[in-house]
Amino acid sequence: MKPFNLLKTDGKARRGRLTLKHGVVETPIFMPVGTVGSVKTLTPSDLKDVNAQIILGNTYHLFLRPGMEVIEHFEGLHNFIKWDRPILTDSGGFQIFSLGKLNKIVEDGAHFASHLDGSKFVLTPELAVKIQETIGSDIHMVLDECTAFPCEEDVARKSMERSMRWAKRCRDAKVKPDLCQFGIVQGSMYPHLRRESAKALMEIGFEGYAIGGLSVGETKSHMHEITDVCCDVLPRDQPRYLMGVGTPLDIIEGVSRGVDMFDCVMPTRNGRNGTLFTSLGRVNIKNLAHRLDDSPLDPACACYTCKTFSRGYLRHLFLTGEITGLRLLSLHNIAYYLKLTEDIRDAIEAGTFADLLAYHRGLWDK
Amino acid sequence: MKPFNLLKTDGKARRGRLTLKHGVVETPIFMPVGTVGSVKTLTPSDLKDVNAQIILGNTYHLFLRPGMEVIEHFEGLHNFIKWDRPILTDSGGFQIFSLGKLNKIVEDGAHFASHLDGSKFVLTPELAVKIQETIGSDIHMVLDECTAFPCEEDVARKSMERSMRWAKRCRDAKVKPDLCQFGIVQGSMYPHLRRESAKALMEIGFEGYAIGGLSVGETKSHMHEITDVCCDVLPRDQPRYLMGVGTPLDIIEGVSRGVDMFDCVMPTRNGRNGTLFTSLGRVNIKNLAHRLDDSPLDPACACYTCKTFSRGYLRHLFLTGEITGLRLLSLHNIAYYLKLTEDIRDAIEAGTFADLLAYHRGLWDK
Numbered sequence: 001m002k003p004f005n006l007l008k009t010d011g012k013a014r015r016g017r018l019t020l021k022h023g024v025v026e027t028p029i030f031m032p033v034g035t036v037g038s039v040k041t042l043t044p045s046d047l048k049d050v051n052a053q054i055i056l057g058n059t060y061h062l063f064l065r066p067g068m069e070v071i072e073h074f075e076g077l078h079n080f081i082k083w084d085r086p087i088l089t090d091s092g093g094f095q096i097f098s099l100g101k102l103n104k105i106v107e108d109g110a111h112f113a114s115h116l117d118g119s120k121f122v123l124t125p126e127l128a129v130k131i132q133e134t135i136g137s138d139i140h141m142v143l144d145e146c147t148a149f150p151c152e153e154d155v156a157r158k159s160m161e162r163s164m165r166w167a168k169r170c171r172d173a174k175v176k177p178d179l180c181q182f183g184i185v186q187g188s189m190y191p192h193l194r195r196e197s198a199k200a201l202m203e204i205g206f207e208g209y210a211i212g213g214l215s216v217g218e219t220k221s222h223m224h225e226i227t228d229v230c231c232d233v234l235p236r237d238q239p240r241y242l243m244g245v246g247t248p249l250d251i252i253e254g255v256s257r258g259v260d261m262f263d264c265v266m267p268t269r270n271g272r273n274g275t276l277f278t279s280l281g282r283v284n285i286k287n288l289a290h291r292l293d294d295s296p297l298d299p300a301c302a303c304y305t306c307k308t309f310s311r312g313y314l315r316h317l318f319l320t321g322e323i324t325g326l327r328l329l330s331l332h333n334i335a336y337y338l339k340l341t342e343d344i345r346d347a348i349e350a351g352t353f354a355d356l357l358a359y360h361r362g363l364w365d366k
Numbered sequence: 367m368k369p370f371n372l373l374k375t376d377g378k379a380r381r382g383r384l385t386l387k388h389g390v391v392e393t394p395i396f397m398p399v400g401t402v403g404s405v406k407t408l409t410p411s412d413l414k415d416v417n418a419q420i421i422l423g424n425t426y427h428l429f430l431r432p433g434m435e436v437i438e439h440f441e442g443l444h445n446f447i448k449w450d451r452p453i454l455t456d457s458g459g460f461q462i463f464s465l466g467k468l469n470k471i472v473e474d475g476a477h478f479a480s481h482l483d484g485s486k487f488v489l490t491p492e493l494a495v496k497i498q499e500t501i502g503s504d505i506h507m508v509l510d511e512c513t514a515f516p517c518e519e520d521v522a523r524k525s526m527e528r529s530m531r532w533a534k535r536c537r538d539a540k541v542k543p544d545l546c547q548f549g550i551v552q553g554s555m556y557p558h559l560r561r562e563s564a565k566a567l568m569e570i571g572f573e574g575y576a577i578g579g580l581s582v583g584e585t586k587s588h589m590h591e592i593t594d595v596c597c598d599v600l601p602r603d604q605p606r607y608l609m610g611v612g613t614p615l616d617i618i619e620g621v622s623r624g625v626d627m628f629d630c631v632m633p634t635r636n637g638r639n640g641t642l643f644t645s646l647g648r649v650n651i652k653n654l655a656h657r658l659d660d661s662p663l664d665p666a667c668a669c670y671t672c673k674t675f676s677r678g679y680l681r682h683l684f685l686t687g688e689i690t691g692l693r694l695l696s697l698h699n700i701a702y703y704l705k706l707t708e709d710i711r712d713a714i715e716a717g718t719f720a721d722l723l724a725y726h727r728g729l730w731d732k
Contacts, residue, residue: 036682036686036688037679037682037683037686037688038683038688038690038691039690040688040689040690041689041690041693042690043670043674043690043693043694044674045670045674065682065685065686066657066678066682069658070657070658070678070682073658073678074660074676074678074679080676080678080679080682081679082674082675082679291432291436292435292436292439294440304409304411308409308410308411308448309448310440310446312432312436312439312440312446313403313440313446313447313448316402316403316431316432316436316446317403317404319431320402320403320431322402322403322404322406323406323407323689323692323693324404324405324406324407324408324409325404326689327407327409327689327693328409
């Protein structure tokens, strides 16, 4: 299965198309995060209204709740959550390291205890694939080990090499031909380790390749350097996914380096915290300046929030803790991210990506 | 202004029509409560999807937040919250008694401190009308004193008599001819005080009459008795509003006694607590029985929640604390209440109200 078509390039920026079991995804694309089976505060109908093409689910969370018996009973996540477009799932590795009480990592897999009730599990590469194939995600990720930042080179190497052995075991465990599996490049901030990792994955062969272990506290220039290194090695005719990234500027910077896919909790989390991304830059809806403001949150945005309500009302909803406010703000941020990737696709097609990049560097560096 | 047309009766049940500044309301009707300028978790678009005709705002809450300067700047609540159908506001009295730190009630008005920051205010009948006319509600309520339950007869009488003097002052303070003002019958559980109160209000003359001070801890038979007493006295050709009531059964019982309008936080509050009203009776979505349940919450309901999702998924969303779940459950409960009043209107028109009442007594007494 080869899901990706590269349609056009503009510099290193790529306009592509992913053809997946549940539909077509135009790239570059942002994937809203639906951690536990819902993109927080939103419904499938909302997501379609703002043109979401693919959403992400977190295997760790879904494995714990509702659990595999429920997912199996409902014949997969799509039917359970009533989302009929593509889904990508991570392997659960990242959450084990960041949320779970990790007991130990051995060659076989990761021993961890649930952050909810302490119950103990062993997540092996084979189990990570089995869970994700049961979930039925259009794209699933190999189990990898995520090193902390900063990380000594010998630790980074050992961890990366284990991740590559796990990647091979994941590939061997894959049984469903209509679902895609992506490898994950590791190697911390060491360019030669990243290159080794990318080559090891390409030797195994996947339907796509992710860059993992970024957005973990490193500088932007580190992030850009490692992205460059990975994109230089990864195959031109397959999709590239920069995991857990990032701000609007991070996304367009990633595209400028050859990345096709992004996910991040930032739009929904920041929405719930009252920080909004708009065509006019960042807006803190709590600010007193918005108290008597009749204007929309973002005059360039076509989402329900911006087409209907004033900043004054959105501020009021936020300050009074109304759930409706969290919803409306989350909806706008997701709409902003999706419109950003649409603008990026249009710019690549028109050969004007450099202008768009310059515009966003100006907007967000303010 | 005479906003009410009585179209048909079936026993004491009444099918009517209210013609208000922002539109027509078919009665009997349930009014979702939008305390601080949003019906909790929902948007105006959601409310229209489930055929909400009129919503309620709480003057006490809106007076404190966003405050009258903001409401005035936005030229009224309708434009601030972007709801273009009718709005009814209470006078703020009930919240002062239940939420605020009440300092004292004197003949002039109620001295109270905000439950938010302790700032002190005096709410007079004149101010209550002025605030509500600034809010621009299609129907506003007179300021009244709410006695606790139970209440000695002499206390109930003194309080009722003061409320009637306040009602007269509210009527004298009313300046906007296109907005309706309702009087509120008080008198605790004493039928003769209720009759006196109703007659005093009718002598002043209002566009409608509410029954206040019920659903405060009295028995159902007390509630029914007092409703009967009030409806027997109140004018046949004007609307009757039973404030703060109640369960689906309370509503149809109220209609059977001649009530036209109802409001209650129960559908949204219970929705957020996981208790749902359905055509099959009460459902606790937390129950383990729903874990693998593919069926809709209510097979007879046409709301987005019931048309789209399974009980199993709704249970999962609720147990994981997802805001999307609170939204979907609130939406259904509001849809249920509005469909109930639609069924009631249809039954009165068809002359089959007695059957519908018997059906609901059977359903909810289980």
